[in-house]
Structures are given as structure tokens and as C-alpha cells.
Amino acid sequence: MKRDGDMTLSTPKIKSSGIIVEYDDKRALHGIDLDIYPNEVTALIGPSGCGKSTFLRCINRMNDVIDNCKVSGRLMIDDTDVYDPEIDVVELRARVGMVFQKPNPFPKSIYDNVAYGPRIHGLTENKDDMDRIVKKSLKRAGLWDEVSERLDDKALGLSGGQQQRLCIARAIAVNPDILLMDEPCSALDPIATSIIEELINELRERFTIVIVTHSMQQAARVSQKTGYFHLGNIIEYGETNDIFTRPKNEQTEAYISGRIG
Amino acid sequence: MTDQATQTAQSKHLKKRYRAEKRFKFFGLAAICSAAGILLVLLGGLTQMSIPAFTHHYVTLDIAIPETTIPADQVTDPAAMRKVNWRGMVRKTLRNEFPEVTDRRGKRAIGNLLSGGAGDALRDKVLNDPTIIGSTVAVALPLSDDVDLLLKGLIDRSLPEDNRVISDRELTFIDHLEAAGRIDRRIAWFLFTSGDSREAEMAGLRSAAVGTLLTMLVTLLFSFPLGVMAAIYLEEIAPKNRLTDLIEVNINNLAAVPSIVFGLLGLAVFINFFHLPRSAPLVGGMVLALMTLPTIIIATRAALAAVPPSIREAALGVGASPIQVIFHHVLPLAMPGILTGTIIGLAQAAGETAPLLMIGMMAFIVDTPMWIDDKATVLPAQIYMWANNPERAFQAKTAAGIICLMVFLLLMNALAIYLRKKYEKRW
Ligand SMILES: Nc1ncnc2c1ncn2[C@@H]1O[C@H](COP(=O)(O)OP(=O)(O)OP(=O)(O)O)[C@@H](O)[C@H]1O
Ligand SMILES: [Mg+2]
Numbered sequence: 012m013k014r015d016g017d018m019t020l021s022t023p024k025i026k027s028s029g030i031i032v033e034y035d036d037k038r039a040l041h042g043i044d045l046d047i048y049p050n051e052v053t054a055l056i057g058p059s060g061c062g063k064s065t066f067l068r069c070i071n072r073m074n075d076v077i078d079n080c081k082v083s084g085r086l087m088i089d090d091t092d093v094y095d096p097e098i099d100v101v102e103l104r105a106r107v108g109m110v111f112q113k114p115n116p117f118p119k120s121i122y123d124n125v126a127y128g129p130r131i132h133g134l135t136e137n138k139d140d141m142d143r144i145v146k147k148s149l150k151r152a153g154l155w156d157e158v159s160e161r162l163d164d165k166a167l168g169l170s171g172g173q174q175q176r177l178c179i180a181r182a183i184a185v186n187p188d189i190l191l192m193d194e195p196c197s198a199l200d201p202i203a204t205s206i207i208e209e210l211i212n213e214l215r216e217r218f219t220i221v222i223v224t225h226s227m228q229q230a231a232r233v234s235q236k237t238g239y240f241h242l243g244n245i246i247e248y249g250e251t252n253d254i255f256t257r258p259k260n261e262q263t264e265a266y267i268s269g270r271i272g
Numbered sequence: 273m274t275d276q277a278t279q280t281a282q283s284k285h286l287k288k289r290y291r292a293e294k295r296f297k298f299f300g301l302a303a304i305c306s307a308a309g310i311l312l313v314l315l316g317g318l319t320q321m322s323i324p325a326f327t328h329h330y331v332t333l334d335i336a337i338p339e340t341t342i343p344a345d346q347v348t349d350p351a352a353m354r355k356v357n358w359r360g361m362v363r364k365t366l367r368n369e370f371p372e373v374t375d376r377r378g379k380r381a382i383g384n385l386l387s388g389g390a391g392d393a394l395r396d397k398v399l400n401d402p403t404i405i406g407s408t409v410a411v412a413l414p415l416s417d418d419v420d421l422l423l424k425g426l427i428d429r430s431l432p433e434d435n436r437v438i439s440d441r442e443l444t445f446i447d448h449l450e451a452a453g454r455i456d457r458r459i460a461w462f463l464f465t466s467g468d469s470r471e472a473e474m475a476g477l478r479s480a481a482v483g484t485l486l487t488m489l490v491t492l493l494f495s496f497p498l499g500v501m502a503a504i505y506l507e508e509i510a511p512k513n514r515l516t517d518l519i520e521v522n523i524n525n526l527a528a529v530p531s532i533v534f535g536l537l538g539l540a541v542f543i544n545f546f547h548l549p550r551s552a553p554l555v556g557g558m559v560l561a562l563m564t565l566p567t568i569i570i571a572t573r574a575a576l577a578a579v580p581p582s583i584r585e586a587a588l589g590v591g592a593s594p595i596q597v598i599f600h601h602v603l604p605l606a607m608p609g610i611l612t613g614t615i616i617g618l619a620q621a622a623g624e625t626a627p628l629l630m631i632g633m634m635a636f637i638v639d640t641p642m643w644i645d646d647k648a649t650v651l652p653a654q655i656y657m658w659a660n661n662p663e664r665a666f667q668a669k670t671a672a673g674i675i676c677l678m679v680f681l682l683l684m685n686a687l688a689i690y691l692r693k694k695y696e697k698r699w
Contacts, residue, residue, distance in 0.1 A: 127592075131591065185590055
């Protein structure tokens with residue numbers, strides 16, 4: 012797959028057209044059209060409550076578990092329709108990993124946290140395979156050196172930043188194509204944040220990454236594309252460079268420059 | 273000027289607040305102390321009342337067991353053993369202690385000093401060691417409940433003879449035996465090793481305790497899986513609609529239904545309709561399971577709901593199916609709460625008498641039930657029956673029974689705590 016910054020050269024990995032989300036009768040998203048390209052980091056920014064998380068959760072159908080949430084519209088990943096009733100949601104979620112705003116490791120050992128996904132999907136034949144996957148995932152998440160000596164310790168004994176990286180390792184252990192990250196650094200200090208940002212940069216080689224963030228700097232640092240959400244609409248979407256240097260929309264400019272619209 | 277005014281007002285306010293806090297603390301402490309005090313008085317009274325029941329007086333006699341009593345190889349044959357007049361043997365031996373007594377009334381009075389279970393004591397001794405047949409052995413024989421009470425000082429010797437259950441003549445016999453050093457006080461093991469009996473001194477808790485255990489086993493086997501499954505379905509899987517709302521309200525109401533209603537239901541459905549055995553732990557356990565179900569369902573739902581949603585999201589996020597989420601993550605985390613709820617429900621059921629009354633478990637049971645379809649009674653029912661018994665020796669037995677029931681419940685709670693701790697460690 013060739014990547015040279017030109018949108019038109021590659022086909023979109025995720026294609027959202029007219030996605031509408033309603034909580035009870037309240038609309039949270041008013042028809043989102045968005046193409047997300049492979050092996051890039053796409054940042055979603057916008058004021059609180061504008062629907063970024065809601066959109067992110069549409070991609071792996073995490074909204075299904077919310078009783079009062081109704082999704083309509085069309086969302087394609089490669090050639091599969093995500094909202095096709097025939098589709099196996101479990102398989103979809105194995106392809107689309109998710110890292111949540113708050114680190115949420117299982118209250119199990121570090122090893123079991125990472126091994127859980129591969130185990131339930133039957134990705135390994137034996138313990139050696141599993142050990143290899145766990146090691147590889149922890150290495151990719153930049154956590155291996157810190158925990159290699161205590162894989163059997165409880166995950167809840169790790170620091171917040173380590174837990175978040177563990178959650179990333181857990182998500183990539185099932186070898187997804189797409190990684191969704193909802194404000195992965197919101198609870199972290201600058202050092203942990205920079206570790207995770209570096210990580211995102213490396214992971215971009217293999218995954219398509221969509222990241223929600225409240226930090227403009229972070230969006231500018233890690234992403235290739237940026238989308239600006241406002242009150243359930245996508246106002247502007249394009250190359251991160253363009254959005255941050257010469258936004259076409261006033262609202263976008265106001266938000267980026269700190270005058271939240 | 274005004275500044276000072278506000279300052280004094282402020283300090284007054286502060287003082288008032290401190291005083292209110294102190295008052296509140298005092299009332300809280302007073303409440304705890306009085307509750308603990310009442311509990312102590314209750315426990316102390318019960319313990320004191322029960323102490324006499326834990327010991328009993330025995331008379332030790334040298335009994336000659338003639339070869340002709342029973343062939344040594346037949347001691348294990350219950351029919352042959354039953355034919356032997358053990359009771360006559362022990363009574364005769366005791367009478368021989370008083371050769372000067374020759375009148376029939378006097379002889380009978382001597383025999384009545386012994387408990388009705390004295391013959392059984394000899395029989396058990398022979399059963400344990402058949403080689404003693406043909407020799408003379410010292411055997412400790414339980415005395416009757418009235419003699420025992422007298423020796424414990426619970427019957428006043430100074431009362432006029434007409435108002436006393438023990439006559440003056442009997443007193444001389446007892447004094448004689450005591451002076452000869454034949455009488456001693458021993459731990460009343462039969463309180464735990466024998467079933468109910470008409471003889472106050474021989475009555476024990478064993479059959480009732482085993483009945484309670486069997487009943488609780490049935491209750492657990494029915495209510496735990498049913499309750500937990502129902503709670504999982506309602507909390508995790510069922511759609512939220514009118515029907516599930518209705519079910520939920522009804523479950524909550526069920527927890528408040530008087531327990532005797534469950535007994536009536538058990539009588540009507542399990543016994544009269546399904547013809548399950550009456551007075552059996554099977555039916556008793558099923559009735560108590562019905563009663564325990566709401567407790568378990570409510571506790572389980574609360575425990576499930578308390579599992580943080582982030583854990584569910586995490587599991588779903590790596591592609592676990594909803595059932596995997598429940599069984600791999602939510603249920604293990606909720607287990608300590610579920611266990612606590614279950615044991616509380618079971619402890620409640622173990623102390624229940626009213627519903628069992630309806631299905632005939634308030635019964636005089638001598639033999640220890642062997643399985644869940646045997647006739648049985650339970651500890652609280654046994655206590656109630658003893659309490660209703662006019663014989664004095666049963667007073668102490670009743671208190672002892674209550675103490676045993678409480679120890680039983682205490683052990684159950686200890687088990688709950690142990691299991692909870694063990695489960696929590698795994699996480
Ligand atoms: N479970 C829910 N039930 C009802 N309304 C919801 C629910 N979740 C979100 N909403 C509503 O949908 C809208 C979008 O919420 P969303 O969580 O997507 O915002 P967001 O952009 O992620 O905000 P933030 O930056 O604060 O995380 C909000 O108005 C919110 O009130
Ligand atoms: Mg959000």
C-alpha cells in the first residue's frame with residue numbers, strides 16, 4: 012500500500028456515510044460522512060459532548076450494548092458492512108481493537124490480560140505460542156522492559172500509564188487491522204503521554220488508527236488526518252497540517268485557537 | 273465593632289457544631305453499647321441455662337455378663353441383640369448394691385434411679401468389645417434425669433417430700449451410692465450423638481442436626497443455581513421491558529412474603545400434587561429454597577451491577593461474546609457478593625420453623641436421617657419441641673439446643689467469610 016499524503020491514491024479503510032446516532036429521541040450524531048485511510052492516524056477533535064466517542068464506538072459496534080442507543084446509516088470497513096445484521100460482531104471487534112479513555116485492565120495478572128484475547132479467539136496452539144504473542148504485544152506497546160520480570164503480578168498494581176500501555180498491548184494482541192483510541196492519554200502525565208505518542212507513531216506502520224483527543228498539540232503531533240466535530244456534525248476534515256495551519260471553517264479555527272465555539 | 277460581632281457569632285456557631293458532633297458521637301456509641309449489652313445478657317443467660325445440659329451424672333457398677341447372654345459372634349446381629357434384656361441386667365446389678373431392700377416398691381425405686389437408656393449403655397459396651405462377655409466389667413450407667421437434677425443441685429432437698437420428685441427413701445439410696453464413690457459427673461456426649469428421646473436425659477440433637485444439614489444441602493442445590501441463573505438473565509441478558517419490570521417487582525415482593533406461605537405452597541404442590549415424601553429434607557429443602565431464592569437473586573443482581581462497566585467494555589472490546597463477558601469476567605468478580613448473599617439466605621432458612629411445620633418436619637425423630645427422603649426434623653423445630661416439654665431437664669436441653677444452633681449458624685458465616693476471602697485473593 013502506497014502512502015504519500017495524497018488521499019486519492021489509496022482506498023479508504025473505513026467509510027462512514029450518513030451515520031446517525033440517537034439516544035432515546037435525542038440525536039447525538041446528525042449524519043457523519045467520513046473516510047478513514049489505512050496506515051494513518053486520524054485524530055478526532057472537538058468540544059466535549061460533540062459526539063466523538065459516540066462515533067468511535069460506532070466503528071466497532073460498541074454502541075450495541077447501550078440499550079437506548081440507535082444507529083442508522085452505513086459504515087463500511089474494507090468491503091464489509093458493519094451494520095449488516097448477518098455480521099458476527101465478535102469477529103468484528105476482534106478486527107477493530109479499542110483502547111478506552113480510562114485504563115481498564117482486567118483484575119487479573121499482566122500475562123492474562125494480554126493473553127485473554129488470543130485465548131478466546133483460539134489464536135494459539137500451545138503455551139509457547141501464547142508466550143510469544145504476549146511478549147511481542149508487550150514489546151510493541153513499549154511495556155515489556157518494565158514488566159518482563161513480573162508477568163504474573165496483578166495488572167492493577169501497575170501505574171496509570173503502564174496500565175494504559177497494557178490496554179494497548181491487550182488490544183493489539185488479537186492482531187486487529189484497526190485500533191480505536193478514545194483519549195488514551197487523558198489521565199497520564201507528559202512522560203507517559205510521550206511514550207504512548209511514540210507508540211502510536213510506530214503502530215501506524217501496521218494498523219489504521221483513529222484517536223480521539225482533547226489536546227490540539229497531540230493531534231498535531233501524532234495524526235496525519237484530523238476531523239473536527241461540533242454538536243454531532245463533522246465540520247471539517249482533512250490533512251492535519253492543513254487543519255492546523257489554514258482551517259477553512261471559522262468554527263474550526265475558533266476551536267483550534269482556543270476560542271471554543 | 274461589626275467585625276467583632278461576626279467573629280463572636282462565628283465562634284458561637286463553631287462551638288455549637290462541635291457540641292452537635294459530640295452529641296452525635298455519644299448517641300452512636302450509646303446505641304452500640306446498649307445493643308452489645310443486650311446481646312451479652314441474652315447470650316450469657318442462654319449459656320448459663322444450657323450448662324447443666326452438657327454434663328450428666330453416671331453411676332459405675334461392676335456388671336457380670338454371663339456367657340449365656342449372647343454368643344460373641346452374634347453381637348452384630350441387631351435382632352439377637354434386641355432379644356437380650358440389658359435393662360433387666362443393669363437394674364438387677366444396681367439392686368444387688370442394696371441387699372437389705374426386699375420389698376417390691378423399694379426394688380422398683382432403685383431400678384428407677386437409672387435412666388431408661390442405661391441398658392443401651394451396657395449394650396453399646398458389649399457391641400464395642402464382645403470379648404467382655406463372660407466376665408465382670410465396670411460400666412458407667414446414666415442416672416435418670418431427676419436424680420441428675422438433684423445431684424446438680426437443681427432440686428431442693430429441703431422441700432417437704434410431697435412436693436419433691438425424689439422421695440426420702442430414694443434420697444438415702446442416692447446418698448449411699450455417692451458415699452461409696454460410685455457416682456461421677458461426665459460430659460454428656462449423647463447430646464450430640466443420639467437422636468430425640470422421650471427420656472429427657474437421653475435426648476440428643478444428632479438427628480435434628482443431620483436433618484438441618486440435609487435440608488440445607490437441598491436448599492443450596494436448588495436455590496443457588498436457580499437464583500444465580502435467574503439473576504444473570506435478568507441483569508445481563510433480558511431486554512428491559514414491561515415484562516421484566518413486572519418480574520423484578522414480583523421478586524422483590526416475594527422476599528417479603530411470610531415464610532409460612534411457602535410452607536403451605538410446599539404442602540399443596542410438592543406433597544399433595546407431586547406426592548413427594550412428607551417430613552423429608554427433600555421437600556423441606558425445596559420449600560426453603562423457594563424462600564431463599566429472592567434473597568439470592570437480589571444479592572446476585574446487586575453484585576453483578578456493582579461490577580464496573582469498564583470491565584465489560586474491556587472484554588467486549590477484545591472481542592469477547594456477551595456470554596464470555598459474563599462467565600469470564602463479571603461473574604467471578606461478583607462471586608464474593610453472590611456467596612455472601614447465598615449464605616445469608618441459607619442462614620435465614622436454617623433458622624426457619626414455620627414453613628417446615630406445614631410439611632410435617634416438626635416431628636419426633638429418633639433415628640438419624642440417612643438421606644434426603646428419610647423422615648427428619650431440623651434444629652429449630654427440635655428446640656421448639658423441647659421447649660414445649662414439661663419435664664424440667666428439657667429446659668437446659670432447650671438452651672443447649674439454641675446454643676448449638678447458634679454455633680451452627682456461626683460456622684456457616686465463618687465459611688462464608690473464608691470462601692469470600694479465598695475468592696478475592698484470586699483476583
Ligand atoms: N449512554 C448515553 N445515553 C444518552 N445520551 C448519551 C449517552 N452517551 C452519550 N450521550 C450523549 O451523546 C452526546 C455525545 O456524547 P459523546 O460521549 O460522544 O461526546 P464526546 O464528544 O465524546 O465528549 P467528551 O469529549 O466529553 O468525551 C452527548 O450530548 C451525550 O450527552
Ligand atoms: Mg468521549
